[in-house]
Amino acid sequence: MSVQEITLDDLNVEKFIETQVKEIKEAVGDDIAINALSGGVDSAVVTMLAYKAIGDNLKTYFIENGLMREGEPEQIVGWFKNLGVTVEIVDAKDKFFAALKGVTDPEEKREQGITQVFYKDVFADLVKQSGAKVLLQGTNFTDCEETAAGVKRQHNVFEQIGIDPQETFGYKVLEPIVQLRKPAVRAVARAVGLPGEISERPPFPGPALCARVIGEVTPDKIATVRKATVILDDELADVGAFQYMAILHDDMVTGLRDGGRDYGHQIEVRCWESTDAVTATPTELPFGTLRKLADRITTEVPGIVSVTYNVAAKPPNCMEAV
Amino acid sequence: MSVQEITLDDLNVEKFIETQVKEIKEAVGDDIAINALSGGVDSAVVTMLAYKAIGDNLKTYFIENGLMREGEPEQIVGWFKNLGVTVEIVDAKDKFFAALKGVTDPEEKREQGITQVFYKDVFADLVKQSGAKVLLQGTNFTDCEETAAGVKRQHNVFEQIGIDPQETFGYKVLEPIVQLRKPAVRAVARAVGLPGEISERPPFPGPALCARVIGEVTPDKIATVRKATVILDDELADVGAFQYMAILHDDMVTGLRDGGRDYGHQIEVRCWESTDAVTATPTELPFGTLRKLADRITTEVPGIVSVTYNVAAKPPNCMEAV
Numbered sequence: 001m002s003v004q005e006i007t008l009d010d011l012n013v014e015k016f017i018e019t020q021v022k023e024i025k026e027a028v029g030d031d032i033a034i035n036a037l038s039g040g041v042d043s044a045v046v047t048m049l050a051y052k053a054i055g056d057n058l059k060t061y062f063i064e065n066g067l068m069r070e071g072e073p074e075q076i077v078g079w080f081k082n083l084g085v086t087v088e089i090v091d092a093k094d095k096f097f098a099a100l101k102g103v104t105d106p107e108e109k110r111e112q113g114i115t116q117v118f119y120k121d122v123f124a125d126l127v128k129q130s131g132a133k134v135l136l137q138g139t140n141f142t143d144c145e146e147t148a149a150g151v152k153r154q155h156n157v158f159e160q161i162g163i164d165p166q167e168t169f170g171y172k173v174l175e176p177i178v179q180l181r182k183p184a185v186r187a188v189a190r191a192v193g194l195p196g197e198i199s200e201r202p203p204f205p206g207p208a209l210c211a212r213v214i215g216e217v218t219p220d221k222i223a224t225v226r227k228a229t230v231i232l233d234d235e236l237a238d239v240g241a242f243q244y245m246a247i248l249h250d251d252m253v254t255g256l257r258d259g260g261r262d263y264g265h266q267i268e269v270r271c272w273e274s275t276d277a278v279t280a281t282p283t284e285l286p287f288g289t290l291r292k293l294a295d296r297i298t299t300e301v302p303g304i305v306s307v308t309y310n311v312a313a314k315p316p317n318c319m320e321a322v
Numbered sequence: 323m324s325v326q327e328i329t330l331d332d333l334n335v336e337k338f339i340e341t342q343v344k345e346i347k348e349a350v351g352d353d354i355a356i357n358a359l360s361g362g363v364d365s366a367v368v369t370m371l372a373y374k375a376i377g378d379n380l381k382t383y384f385i386e387n388g389l390m391r392e393g394e395p396e397q398i399v400g401w402f403k404n405l406g407v408t409v410e411i412v413d414a415k416d417k418f419f420a421a422l423k424g425v426t427d428p429e430e431k432r433e434q435g436i437t438q439v440f441y442k443d444v445f446a447d448l449v450k451q452s453g454a455k456v457l458l459q460g461t462n463f464t465d466c467e468e469t470a471a472g473v474k475r476q477h478n479v480f481e482q483i484g485i486d487p488q489e490t491f492g493y494k495v496l497e498p499i500v501q502l503r504k505p506a507v508r509a510v511a512r513a514v515g516l517p518g519e520i521s522e523r524p525p526f527p528g529p530a531l532c533a534r535v536i537g538e539v540t541p542d543k544i545a546t547v548r549k550a551t552v553i554l555d556d557e558l559a560d561v562g563a564f565q566y567m568a569i570l571h572d573d574m575v576t577g578l579r580d581g582g583r584d585y586g587h588q589i590e591v592r593c594w595e596s597t598d599a600v601t602a603t604p605t606e607l608p609f610g611t612l613r614k615l616a617d618r619i620t621t622e623v624p625g626i627v628s629v630t631y632n633v634a635a636k637p638p639n640c641m642e643a644v
Contacts, residue, residue: 106576214573251536251573254428254644256637264638268630282613287606287633294604294634305638308590308630311609312616315578316586316627322576 024053034132042138048192066093067208215250244271255305264305346375356454364460370514388415389530537572566593577627586627602636
């Protein structure tokens with residue numbers, strides 16, 4: 001791997017920002033650059049670096065894929081409006097759900113349901129319409145490393161998956177934070193003025209709630225796992241974990257409602273302690289918190305009769321199930 | 323329901339034993355009676371009551387269905403040998419696995435894979451060969467109640483499921499402990515001289531490990547959940563829980579081995595606090611115990627990359643997943 005890491009210890013935040021702003025300015029020139037915000041800290045930092053570099057020559061889009069958390073598109077747009085950055089919401093829900101229909105394999109979900117639709121069906125059109133020559137991406141050092149190791153195919157690492165963006169899509173790709181792991185990205189996030197809600201936000205990957213559904217992804221299943229995710233945000237936001245998530249299982253389990261049998265699904269809760277996502281251990285949540293999560297989820301989320309908490313470390317576990 | 327409960331408070335153990343022994347003696351007369359031991363406390367108590375009543379006119383069988391825990395048939399036979407009771411092991415593994423092939427619905431598993439094979443293919447033959455006129459069963463009060471409520475179809479309650487044993491199979495059924503819930507059954511177990519390993523044994527239902535596999539049951543999956551069950555027995559036997567279990571999920575999740583991606587299965591651990599199985603809450607196991615279980619299971623059980631602990635109460639959860 002030719003990319004060199006800048007560790008948190010070695011990072012000079014102000015100098016890093018200055019260098020990246022300069023490089024973006026030079027690469028874009030008087031052209032238009034385009035980027036997509038996912039709502040996570042990585043793409044948020046890239047947006048701020050690019051906005052500092054080229055101002056209104058940056059077109060930032062939030063692709064509403066139908067897989068986002070409750071109220072997420074509006075919230076993101078609001079945060080950036082406060083920072084002077086205009087973010088345009090693009091409604092592409094139907095395209096994503098059509099591509100995800102019948103797909104159960106996790107790799108296929110990411111590749112056909114997310115990557116291909118995102119780039120070929122949605123983003124390529126935006127690039128053409130906007131007249132942009134440069135695409136900015138929030139690829140970080142851990143993404144590169146895991147993709148190189150074959151652990152997973154990141155949805156945002158063109159070169160690693162053998163696609164030449166210049167040839168395939170006709171534009172140039174910049175990855176300003178590719179040398180940083182998450183703690184360093186957060187340090188830059190604070191320095192570029194992003195609010196704490198973004199700079200300290202637990203990771204939430206590009207495929208969003210799609211990666212939180214085992215088996216075929218449908219609008220109903222996304223609605224179910226979205227409701228469970230709201231409950232986790234209520235109960236776990238203050239725990240200070242690296243990341244937490246609700247996962248909807250495909251397996252059915254026996255439940256009991258109103259004195260009779262009720263087959264239903266299970267929500268699995270994961271909450272991770274980690275510094276860089278390479279290794280992780282489950283957070284020792286108070287048992288009362290786990291019981292409260294279970295009571296709320298089985299009461300408030302239709303179709304859910306059972307709740308588990310993941311207690312295995314990465315490796316051999318992974319942080320995401322899908 | 324016409325059966326009247328005898329509560330633990332109302333139970334006079336010595337008088338109960340005397341009454342049941344007398345009733346069995348009268349019902350069997352000089353005939354042969356037959357019963358099947360599952361390894362649980364219910365069928366063990368019935369065996370001892372019947373042995374006290376009719377001695378060697380009782381034929382007790384242990385049906386090896388291939389779904390039992392590690393070393394279980396030999397262990398059971400050994401315990402009863404020490405009590406003077408001869409138990410014959412009947413190898414019926416192939417019949418059970420043939421009937422379970424391709425069956426994924428939990429009700430069908432119990433009905434076609436267990437109940438039908440047990441009674442029609444295996445037990446009916448034993449009754450004919452033995453010349454028995456009376457069948458003794460370990461149905462308890464909670465079984466009756468749950469079957470009547472439609473929560474689940476117990477594998478051992480003929481009448482509740484509309485089968486007339488006299489007409490269908492040609493023999494008479496006695497259910498000596500049908501008025502007792504589990505704590506009362508355990509009190510009787512101690513009084514009839516059963517060792518603590520049996521009298522205090524957490525419940526393990528008739529369908530055995532079959533009820534611990536979500537989806538199709540195969541010899542490989544049974545071997546997997548059997549290995550996980552041995553680890554739970556090591557780590558949880560001294561916790562004093564009402565019941566605990568390892569469940570093999572059908573869903574696949576992403577894991578990580580030797581730096582590369584490894585798709586695998588998940589084992590769900592359940593451990594219950596309950597007095598009568600009608601309601602139950604998850605045991606507050608120390609986090610270190612949960613982590614140790616996860617480390618051992620992901621290390622020692624091939625194909626398992628992830629481990630969860632169930633944290634939802636019954637209802638709306640059930641104690642068993644299948």
